[in-house]
Amino acid sequence: MIYIVGGGPAGRMAAVRLASAGKEVTLFEKRALGGQCVHDGCMLVCGLNDVARSIRDTEFLRNTGVIEGTVSVRYPEVMRRLEEVQARLSKILERETLDAGVKIQYGVTAEVEGRSVIADGVRYDDAEAVIVASGAEMYVPDVSGAGLFGTYTARTIRSMPALPKRMAIVGGGISAAEFAYIFSSFGVEVSLFARSSFLSMLPKRMHKAALRDLSSVHIYENAPIGRVLGSDHVVGVVAGDVTVACDAVLFATGVRPHSPHVRGFLKNADGSIVVNEKMETSVRGVYACGDVVGAPYFTPVSRLQGFAAADAILGVSRTVDLSRIPFTVVLGLDYTVCRDADASGASFASPNIAGPGSVWHVSDGSVGTMELNVDTSNGQIVGFSSSGPGTGLVGTYLGYLVRKGVTVHEFSSMLEIHPISDGLYSMIRFAEDHLADQKRE
Known part of the structure; x- marks a missing residue:
């Protein structure tokens, strides 16, 4: 057994x-x-x-x-x-x-x-x-007031009886960002407190776009939680040198x-x-x-x-490769990233393309962004990032190909589905043309 x-x-x-x-x-x-x-x-x-x-x-x-x-x-x-x-x-x-x-x-x-x-x-x-x-x-930080009525984690948030008027979210990673988007969309006034930087795992362009999705959230960086205020119920938080009144606190501080x-x-x-x-x-x-x-x-x-x-x-050899793990932050758009921090190469970036779920957003320029990282010596794709509707699905398969060492040259005959709201396929073709031009020079 x-x-x-x-x-x-x-x-x-x-x-x-x-x-x-x-x-x-x-x-x-x-x-x-x-x-x-x-x-x-x-x-x-x-x-x-x-x-x-x-x-x-x-x-x-x-x-x-x-x-x-x-x-x-x-x-x-x-x-x-x-x-x-x-x-x-x-x-x-x-x-x-x-x-x-x-x-x-x-x-x-x-x-x-x-x-x-x-x-x-x-x-x-x-x-x-x-x-x-x-x-x-x-994980909940060991701070005064962390157990007051009105404090929650992702495991206990279902017990919150009604939407608060003001919520403090503690955390600077994916979970904190996703909950901040959700509850601000629900009409709650949200303040987010990050111990250090916020969403540091996102590339610069994508980070800027993510902040646009969270424009109604008050974000405080380098503001570690000090204590939760209240006697029998949450009335506020102290984080760094900031004190904010709130009716609920959500700890999104990891596991x-x-x-x-x-x-x-x-x-x-x-x-x-x-x-x-x-x-x-x-x-x-x-x-x-x-x-x-x-x-x-x-x-x-x-x-x-x-x-x-x-x-x-069972006696079968299998190892788990933890390099270049693709992941997605789910806000108004999907923010999908797969890259190796140690890899070097040329970077190609542009706004994303219009497609299902993003056509109307051409009017305000919020269709998302995309970036491709390529080893110029052999054309190997070493990383990518893309934000838009449904980029997590594209990232799943492209992430697998990246981990297998695929090059931009292998995409020249690819036939994409049209219309789609992710333009990485066009970025890959552009990168191939760019490398070919450099080689001719």
Whole structure:
């Protein structure tokens, strides 16, 4: 029997892979399948962002003069219906997992000691292998007032009874930016406090465009949270030398690996479990994957690590390449980036093109931007960034090709779908022509 602790993207993928290969697999899950992605992360943000974008698009078209009327959000109903969607997603995952032959035990607090698993007091010592995929927990800074009524994380935001008039969001990364866009679109006055710089992972042009999406948000950089004000309910925050009144505080300050229930293993200072290239821990036959092994905290990385752990158990060699990981920040546009910070080469940049979801925005120039990074010695694409409607989809496939070492020369015969709202294909052709001209010179 193979025991897996955690039914998020990493643990579930490993379970399905192993069971499909004929292994007996038992998966212990405390909540529901899908992990943070389905319940507190990706799907939560996507659901809320769909509503936010609908509101912003309606406002834009109204201001353009082509439609009439206004819309407003019914926040409690949004959260209620979104929870229904999330529950349905979890059931779909459950059916897929059970159909693969995995046994699932829900509501179980599982501990791991060496190669033994203790689930609700029952000890299992017959493991062929064990996989720890217990994920990460929301990180909240240790500041005065952090536990007051009116303070939330992505995990608890569903308990907020109504939209506040003023919200403080603490954090300077992707999650903080996405929630700032969502709640400002819902009509909340949002102030965002970043400990250092804000959205530093975005290229300069894209960063400027993202700030346009967040133009109604008061952004304070280099303003670490000092304390939350209030006696029995939030009334404000102090961050750096700034004091701002608010009715709610949302901590979007990242996650930390969740491993207190795992004993007898080599760990890093942040609690992440140390693994080798096969995702095997310091205890032979015990593997760990997903957020519990530390950053980067991306769902696709967790999935790949889950497959890698399963394949190691099956005797199949697989490694997880963590270079040039594509990612997207979801605001009014998708801001998609895939680049290697150490790579050098020529940079080609321009505004993005008009297409579905962006035609009307030609009028105000907010169709997005794109940038391509190319090694001029061989034409290899070493990175790219693109903002526009749906660039995450384009970035998924182009990111794969970039990681495979594709060159601009291999795109000369590409036939694109038209119309689309991402112009990287035209940028790639332009780069090829530019390199050809340089060679002729």
